[in-house]
Amino acid sequence: MKKVVIFARVSSTNGTQDYERQINDLQALASANNWTVEAVFAEKVSGAKKNTERTELMNMIDYINSHNIDKVIVTELSRLGRDTLQVLQAIEILNQNKVSVFIQNYNIETLTPEGEINPMSQFLITILAEVARMERKTIRERVASGYQNFRNNGGKVGRRIGYTKSDEAMREEYAEELRLLKRGYSLRNTSKLTGTSINTLRKLTQLT
Known part of the structure; x- marks a missing residue:
């Protein structure tokens, strides 16, 4: 049963x-x-x-x-x-x-x-995945358009040269990801749940 x-x-x-x-x-x-x-x-x-x-x-x-x-x-x-x-x-x-x-x-x-x-x-x-891809593409295009408009008006975007996040900032930004990793979730499963890249999760494992 x-x-x-x-x-x-x-x-x-x-x-x-x-x-x-x-x-x-x-x-x-x-x-x-x-x-x-x-x-x-x-x-x-x-x-x-x-x-x-x-x-x-x-x-x-x-x-x-x-x-x-x-x-x-x-x-x-x-x-x-x-x-x-x-x-x-x-x-x-x-x-x-x-x-x-x-x-x-x-x-x-x-x-x-x-x-x-x-x-x-x-x-x-597969159909749902394609719909999701189109949704993300639309969001990216809107973000890119907003950045371009900001630049056209003299704004600057991006991190300043040499900038890296502190461990404390990483822990705060990725609190949910760290919680899952500490509970024994694999990198792949954590990535699927949160949308955070596996490369970033590998860096986070050094903080757990």
Whole structure:
């Protein structure tokens, strides 16, 4: 019998009703498939946060790693995060831990019974990845345009020559990354959760 956890995401205005609907739907799904629900995690929709700042997501990841959970079940893909990049990061970190995500409204899961990437879910994730790439490209273009406008008006950007961050500044800026590294998360998994490059994380390991 497969062991699963339920992950729900609810709004702050209609949280209780939406939460109960998701839990009821997913408990019925688990019962129909002879899965055992070991735990339920739910978070309220809030402002922009890194995955590492999402308490319930981090609690769930810790739980599945210590309880040999087989699957995470959600009613729909958007329940994993507020935007495409956040969803992708959550899926990747779970897949790397050999925990499949079952998405009820698509009736697919991210891993096969053998623990390999499911081709259909990979197709969906590939589309999402492209959407995320386009979103990041748009953001970069806006930032570049803002920098150029600043320069055109006589401003200067970038670090002054010879500038390096102090250890204290690094600890403050990368507090979440350091917390994960100290808890034993690998460089790759920490990078997936935070978006911080592996090269930067290697430097941070010298501060732990």
